[in-house]
Amino acid sequence: MRFFKLIVLSAFLIGIAVGGGAYYMAGKEAGPTITIHSPEKYVGRSTPLAVSIASETELAGTIINVEQNGKAVDLQNMKMDRPGPGQINASATIGRDGLVNGPATLVVDAGRKTFFGLRTVYSHERRELTVRLDPPRVSVVSIHHFINLGGAEFVVLRATPEDVDAGVQVGDARYRFYPGSAVGITDPAMRVGFFALRHDQNVSERISAYARDAAGNEALVPLEHQPFVKKFVQSKIPIDQRFLDRVVPAIASNTPDLKIDTGSPEGLLKGFLKINGNLRKKNGDFIASLAEKSEPRMLWTEAFAQMMNSQVESRFADRRTYYFDDKEIDRQVHLGFDLATVQQAPVRASNAGKIVFADFLGIYGNCVIIDHGLGVQSLYAHLSQIGVKVGDAVTKGQEIGRTGSTGLAGGDHLHFTMLLQGTPVNPVEWWDQHWLQDRVLRKITEAGGSPPGGQSR
Ligand SMILES: [Zn+2]
DSSP states (O other): OHHHHHHHHHHHHHHHHHHHHHHHHHTTSOOOEEEEEEOSSEEOSEEEEEEEEEOSSOEEEEEEEEEETTEEEOOTTOEEEEEETTEEEEEEEEETTTOOSEEEEEEEEEEEEETTTTEEEEEEEEEEEEEOOSOOEEEEOOOOOEEETTOEEEEEEEEESTTSEEEEEETTEEEEOEEGGGGTOOOTTEEEEEEEOOTTSOTTOOEEEEEEOTTOOEEEEEOOOEEEOOOOOEEEEEEOHHHHHHHHHHHHHHOGGGOOOOSSHHHHHHHHHHIIIIIHHHHHHHHHHGGGGOOSSOOOOSOOOOOTTOEEEEOTTEEEEEEETTEEEEEEEEOSEEEEOSTTOEEEOSSSEEEEEEEEOGGGOEEEEEEEETTEEEEEEEESEEOOOTTOEEOTTOEEEEOBOOSSOSSSBEEEEEEETTEEEOHHHHTOHHHIIIIIIHHHHHTTOOOOOOOOO
């Protein structure tokens, strides 16, 4: 009997020990997963706060606070969504109401139930924040802004504080500006740059100077300007079987992911439409991505040079309708100039700069792109030969290749375009020394700068 009691007692004690051990161990388990989605670092006048807390068991004791100067700020608009017992999505807008400029800390404490709901285990997260409630300031310094549809214009801005992004916004597009030091302006508040009015935008598009700081505070002022409508040419492009036979297989073999069937006339026509549509778009996106490689200084001072003795076969933003067997098959906009002289004529750099692309590029065939700094680039397409490589510095007039008919080209010619932060713009302005003098260099000089001279890097 005593022996039996001893067993019961032992079992009881083991039970306590095991249970206690389990209870103790449960306390060592990980707390819920806390994820702070925003803010990243800066809090502006109105900044979203988003925190999610997740656990496989029921959550308990959640506290989300923004602390500043030793006190928790009242987050009145905090919303706590609970899609399940183990999930909380918290959101609020923080900033002007309750916070002041300076450091702050986001503190998140969250617990979850464990050991049959008898214990709670916690997680803690903190994030150091910087509160910036003063909006940046921006004003337009340069005067006389004229903008052609499809063209570009230069502007000098003043933006403070010094670390804000500033530039010009044209409808849905933003053109980020460069420090004035890029053109010899010593005042650190000055910014310079070009903006474009795209050929497919409205001539009455709203154009503003903007400044935006790291906390998302923004200032916007209208840019006084005079826009000019530009009529673009409508043209008909007849496509025949001979053209498809020559052009489509060459591009198809260089672009296997288009999966073009080159074995039949129907396949070639379908392939042409893929090339003229999808590939044109893809190539355009790639070209736009090269804008970020632009140097933050002006690498040129003279007007750009049009190819010597060339005949203009097609202009910027021609609206092209394509026909096959007298039936309309496609429409595209031609975003450059087609210039023809003789076969395999030398192609020269239109201005000083640095090669950022020199390779085969879909519809453009063998293609060279030169960066001239300040977001300005020039493109040369359909070359038979490329004579430069990425990274080469070129001078104005230096030979960079030979004309040809590679890519989507009907015959030997140079397709030339100017790009502004990746947006094709009308080269005519850039070829005009008077335009450069009056619209760009004048504004730099008036702002106390001096465009760099004699580039031969
Ligand atoms: Zn062209």
